[in-house]
Amino acid sequence: xxxxxxxxxxxxxxxxxxxxxxxxxxxxxxLLDNQAALKVYAARLRDQLTGDILAGLHSSATxxxxxxxxxxxxxxxxxxxPISTESSAGRATFPGILVTLEYENIIYKAALLADPNNxxxxxxxxxxxxxxxxxxxxxxxxxxxxxxxxxxxxxxxxSTLRLPSNFLCTGMETFIDELRGFASQSTANxxxxxxxxxxxxxxxxxxxxxxxxxxxxIGISRNSLIDFLRDGVGKSKGKQKxxxxxxxxxxxxLEKHLAMKLDSDGSAGNEVAKHVRLSKVACAAFVLGGxxxxxxxxxxxPEDDEEILPAQRASETLLLAAIRKAxxxxxxxx
Numbered sequence: 482x483x484x485x486x487x488x489x490x491x492x493x494x495x496x497x498x499x500x501x502x503x504x505x506x507x508x509x510x511x512l513l514d515n516q517a518a519l520k521v522y523a524a525r526l527r528d529q530l531t532g533d534i535l536a537g538l539h540s541s542a543t544x545x546x547x548x549x550x551x552x553x554x555x556x557x558x559x560x561x562x563p564i565s566t567e568s569s570a571g572r573a574t575f576p577g578i579l580v581t582l583e584y585e586n587i588i589y590k591a592a593l594l595a596d597p598n599n600x601x602x603x604x605x606x607x608x609x610x611x612x613x614x615x616x617x618x619x620x621x622x623x624x625x626x627x628x629x630x631x632x633x634x635x636x637x638x639x640s641t642l643r644l645p646s647n648f649l650c651t652g653m654e655t656f657i658d659e660l661r662g663f664a665s666q667s668t669a670n671x672x673x674x675x676x677x678x679x680x681x682x683x684x685x686x687x688x689x690x691x692x693x694x695x696x697x698x699i700g701i702s703r704n705s706l707i708d709f710l711r712d713g714v715g716k717s718k719g720k721q722k723x724x725x726x727x728x729x730x731x732x733x734x735l736e737k738h739l740a741m742k743l744d745s746d747g748s749a750g751n752e753v754a755k756h757v758r759l760s761k762v763a764c765a766a767f768v769l770g771g772x773x774x775x776x777x778x779x780x781x782x783p784e785d786d787e788e789i790l791p792a793q794r795a796s797e798t799l800l801l802a803a804i805r806k807a808x809x810x811x812x813x814x815x
Contacts, residue, residue: 482516484565487574490592491779491796495616496624497642498773499807500593503635506608513576513610519561523580526630527559530582530623554585566597575800577612580627582619591627592616596804613807615639616775641773642807646758649769650728650745652799653680653762657710657725659795670707676792678703678765682731684743685760685771696760709734766792767799775803 509518560581566574577594593612615631617624628639644652660676661669680701686694701709709730728745735741735757744758760771768776777796 482514483562485562485579487564488779488793489564489579489590490575490594490616490800491777491793492781493590493616493618494768494774494776495592495618496773497644497775497803497807498615498617498628499640499642499810500613500615500631501638502609502611503593503631503637504609505635508634510608511610513563513578519563519578522634523559523561525634526561526580526627527556529630530559530626531556553587556582556584558583564592564594575797575804582623589619589623591618594800594804596801596808598801614642614804642803642810643773644769644771644775644803644806646744646760646771647746648802648806649759649762649771650743652769652802654725654727655798655802656767656795657727659798660791661725663791663794670710672791673710674703674706676766676795677706680706681761681763682759683761683763684741685758687756687758767796769799775799 503512505512505518508521509515512518558581560579560583562579562581564575564577564579566576575594575597577592580591580593582589592615594614594616595612617627619627631637631639657673657677660673663669663672682699682701684697684699686696709727710725711730728743732743732745735743741757744756758771762769766778768774777799779793779796780790
């Protein structure tokens with residue numbers, strides 16, 4: 482059965498969504514291991530995109546989107562392929578489906594993913610498959626058409642997956658901890674610097690601070706990054722229990738120099754901290770946006786190369802966190 486590598490999930494700017502279970506019992510009993518079923522859904526999507534619906538897609542698009550769609554050319558191929566779950570150097574990969582739309586001048590894609598460590602939850606009952614995280618790389622009008630297709634064919638509900646401040650804070654520290662796990666203490670700092678380079682943070686503000694001050698960009702240079710990873714730079718008064726001192730040091734720095742208390746742990750009881758939150762993290766290795774954006778940057782490797790690079794392992798950990806966030810939604814802090 483033809484499959485694709487999970488490495489196709491890297492080096493792409495995704496919009497991320499939550500999906501409820503896909504119900505396909507009226508068409509087939511299983512989905513991920515069913516090549517015939519995937520071909521049927523691929524053909525249905527192709528027919529929808531090349532049929533009368535295309536006129537509606539263009540009429541609902543903005544001028545800019547319409548210009549972008551007009552330059553894509555004709556749809557040549559629509560593929561639905563399972564993502565290979567073969568372990569790579571002892572690590573399970575992400576079960577799911579990669580949807581690829583090959584136009585004459587551009588390729589768009591989407592991915593539906595599940596937790597590789599909880600495959601028992603894929604089929605909650607016969608005729609249903611749970612792929613909670615949806616990644617899309619589409620123009621907005623095409624994205625809405627694809628989501629409507631999923632809803633009509635699988636009776637699934639889709640919503641934007643927003644990433645709260647505590648998720649972004651935890652994500653940064655988790656990524657750094659994974660990089661540290663690849664090296665001795667003497668070389669860890671060099672790996673972190675080479676992978677992350679400069680760190681760009683965006684703070685967002687809630688009333689009564691906004692709209693007078695909506696956001697604030699903070700840059701941490703490569704030379705300063707390691708300073709924020711040293712113990713003893715500052716002592717946070719919050720409830721943050723960080724595995725690395727990055728967030729506690731950053732929180733202490735902001736409180737001391739800017740009189741701002743960062744909401745780093747999602748503490749709903751702290752009325753002051755709720756006004757200052759992290760809304761975006763960007764560096765050379767990844768981008769996480771609170772509005773539902775993600776990009777994981779990993780160096781290209783030959784498909785038969787099973788070496789796990791530090792950035793790849795750290796990126797896989799971030800992606801797994803996003804999948805688990807899609808499962809729990811807003812029910813609990815990450």
